[in-house]
Amino acid sequence: MQKPKILFVCLGNICRSPTAEAVFRHKAKDAGLDVFIDSAGTGAWHQGETPDPRAMAAGKSRGYDFAGQTARAVQDIDFEDFDYILAMDRKNLTHLMDRAPKSSQARLRLFLDFSQQNMDEVPDPYYGGANGFEHVLDLIEDASEGLIKHLKQKS
Numbered sequence: 686m687q688k689p690k691i692l693f694v695c696l697g698n699i700c701r702s703p704t705a706e707a708v709f710r711h712k713a714k715d716a717g718l719d720v721f722i723d724s725a726g727t728g729a730w731h732q733g734e735t736p737d738p739r740a741m742a743a744g745k746s747r748g749y750d751f752a753g754q755t756a757r758a759v760q761d762i763d764f765e766d767f768d769y770i771l772a773m774d775r776k777n778l779t780h781l782m783d784r785a786p787k788s789s790q791a792r793l794r795l796f797l798d799f800s801q802q803n804m805d806e807v808p809d810p811y812y813g814g815a816n817g818f819e820h821v822l823d824l825i826e827d828a829s830e831g832l833i834k835h836l837k838q839k840s
């Protein structure tokens with residue numbers, strides 16, 4: 686496979702998918718995997734904003750870098766550009782499936798399909814406390830490792 690292009694998607698693109706972008710970029714680099722990574726939201730309310738300070742504080746304390754990230758909404762061209770579009774929860778996956786043009790070759794999946802954990806959605810931490818952001822990181826770290834294994838098998 687050519688350099689895989691992966692888009693992580695949540696609702697606002699300020700908490701979960703920017704965390705997935707930062708964690709996966711770090712882990713893919715450590716694993717020597719050459720990938721293109723981006724993230725986006727199914728909603729556009731936070732367009733242009735940097736990630737939520739709570740998500741960045743939790744991620745930075747585990748060594749992840751959020752530099753250069755700004756929120757954007759999913760665009761039609763994403764369905765042609767990306768090989769994998771990975772949703773944080775079922776609602777976002779349904780939104781993506783409803784919107785994907787027939788011509789799209791992108792694999793639309795739940796990100797936690799690649800996880801060993803017994804969960805299929807990354808819970809929305811936006812209205813909760815700090816431990817919600819730690820849980821998001823735990824799930825995303827696990828799924829990132831699974832996705833790296835998957836991509837290595839294909840390369």
Ligand code: 4NP
Binds near residue numbers: 695696698730
């Ligand atoms: P995210 O979290 O989808 O993980 O970025 C949210 C961010 C903002 C909102 C909801 C979820 N919001 O309702 O504004």
